[in-house]
Amino acid sequence: xxxxxxxGIAILGAITAYQLTKGKTNKRKFIGWGxxxxxxxSPFLSFAIGLTTAVIVMNGWAAMIMWVIFPPIFxxxxxxxxxxxxxxxxxxxx
Numbered sequence: 001x002x003x004x005x006x007x008g009i010a011i012l013g014a015i016t017a018y019q020l021t022k023g024k025t026n027k028r029k030f031i032g033w034g035x036x037x038x039x040x041x042s043p044f045l046s047f048a049i050g051l052t053t054a055v056i057v058m059n060g061w062a063a064m065i066m067w068v069i070f071p072p073i074f075x076x077x078x079x080x081x082x083x084x085x086x087x088x089x090x091x092x093x094x
Contacts, residue, residue: 003055009040014036014040017040021033027084030083030087031080033080034084036077037077038081039077046069
Protein backbone atom coordinates (compact mmCIF):
# COMPACT_ATOMS: atom_id res chain seq x y z
CA UNK A 1 0.00 0.00 0.00
CA UNK A 2 2.89 2.50 0.20
CA UNK A 3 2.69 2.96 -3.56
CA UNK A 4 -0.71 4.60 -3.06
CA UNK A 5 1.03 7.29 -1.00
CA UNK A 6 3.51 7.81 -3.84
CA UNK A 7 0.75 8.21 -6.42
CA GLY A 8 -1.17 10.48 -4.05
CA ILE A 9 1.76 12.82 -3.45
CA ALA A 10 2.53 12.97 -7.19
CA ILE A 11 -1.10 13.81 -8.01
CA LEU A 12 -1.27 16.33 -5.17
CA GLY A 13 1.93 17.96 -6.46
CA ALA A 14 0.49 18.22 -9.97
CA ILE A 15 -2.74 19.74 -8.67
CA THR A 16 -0.82 22.22 -6.52
CA ALA A 17 1.43 23.22 -9.43
CA TYR A 18 -1.61 23.73 -11.64
CA GLN A 19 -3.29 25.92 -9.04
CA LEU A 20 -0.15 27.98 -8.40
CA THR A 21 0.60 28.59 -12.09
CA LYS A 22 -2.94 29.30 -13.26
CA GLY A 23 -3.06 32.79 -14.77
CA LYS A 24 0.72 33.33 -14.63
CA THR A 25 3.07 34.11 -17.51
CA ASN A 26 4.69 31.29 -19.47
CA LYS A 27 8.00 32.02 -17.77
CA ARG A 28 6.47 31.49 -14.32
CA LYS A 29 4.64 28.38 -15.52
CA PHE A 30 7.88 26.80 -16.76
CA ILE A 31 9.61 27.57 -13.46
CA GLY A 32 6.72 26.29 -11.35
CA TRP A 33 6.27 23.07 -13.30
CA GLY A 34 10.02 22.47 -13.43
CA UNK A 35 10.37 22.68 -9.66
CA UNK A 36 7.28 20.56 -9.16
CA UNK A 37 8.50 17.87 -11.56
CA UNK A 38 11.92 17.74 -9.93
CA UNK A 39 10.91 17.65 -6.29
CA UNK A 40 7.27 16.55 -6.00
CA UNK A 41 6.42 14.39 -8.98
CA SER A 42 9.52 12.52 -10.19
CA PRO A 43 10.70 10.90 -6.93
CA PHE A 44 7.26 9.85 -5.73
CA LEU A 45 5.96 8.76 -9.13
CA SER A 46 9.05 6.65 -9.85
CA PHE A 47 8.82 5.12 -6.36
CA ALA A 48 5.16 4.24 -6.85
CA ILE A 49 5.69 2.83 -10.35
CA GLY A 50 8.63 0.76 -9.10
CA LEU A 51 6.65 -0.73 -6.22
CA THR A 52 3.64 -1.38 -8.44
CA THR A 53 5.85 -3.22 -10.92
CA ALA A 54 7.43 -5.25 -8.12
CA VAL A 55 4.01 -6.29 -6.80
CA ILE A 56 2.73 -7.23 -10.26
CA VAL A 57 5.71 -9.41 -11.22
CA MET A 58 6.18 -10.65 -7.61
CA ASN A 59 9.88 -9.86 -7.57
CA GLY A 60 11.45 -7.34 -5.23
CA TRP A 61 14.26 -6.61 -7.65
CA ALA A 62 11.75 -5.27 -10.17
CA ALA A 63 11.35 -2.24 -7.90
CA MET A 64 14.78 -1.12 -9.11
CA ILE A 65 13.05 0.20 -12.22
CA MET A 66 12.51 3.35 -10.19
CA TRP A 67 16.22 4.09 -10.73
CA VAL A 68 15.56 4.03 -14.47
CA ILE A 69 12.38 6.12 -14.35
CA PHE A 70 13.57 8.86 -11.96
CA PRO A 71 16.42 10.48 -13.98
CA PRO A 72 14.50 11.24 -17.21
CA ILE A 73 11.58 12.80 -15.34
CA PHE A 74 13.96 14.77 -13.12
CA UNK A 75 15.93 15.99 -16.15
CA UNK A 76 12.69 17.03 -17.86
CA UNK A 77 11.86 19.14 -14.80
CA UNK A 78 15.38 20.60 -14.80
CA UNK A 79 15.07 21.54 -18.48
CA UNK A 80 11.69 23.18 -17.82
CA UNK A 81 13.24 25.13 -14.95
CA UNK A 82 16.13 26.30 -17.12
CA UNK A 83 13.77 27.29 -19.95
CA UNK A 84 11.75 29.31 -17.46
CA UNK A 85 14.81 31.01 -16.03
CA UNK A 86 16.39 31.96 -19.36
CA UNK A 87 13.22 32.69 -21.34
CA UNK A 88 12.77 36.30 -22.33
CA UNK A 89 9.48 37.97 -21.54
CA UNK A 90 7.61 38.79 -24.71
CA UNK A 91 6.59 42.42 -25.05
CA UNK A 92 3.06 43.00 -26.24
CA UNK A 93 2.99 45.34 -29.25
CA UNK A 94 -0.09 47.39 -29.92
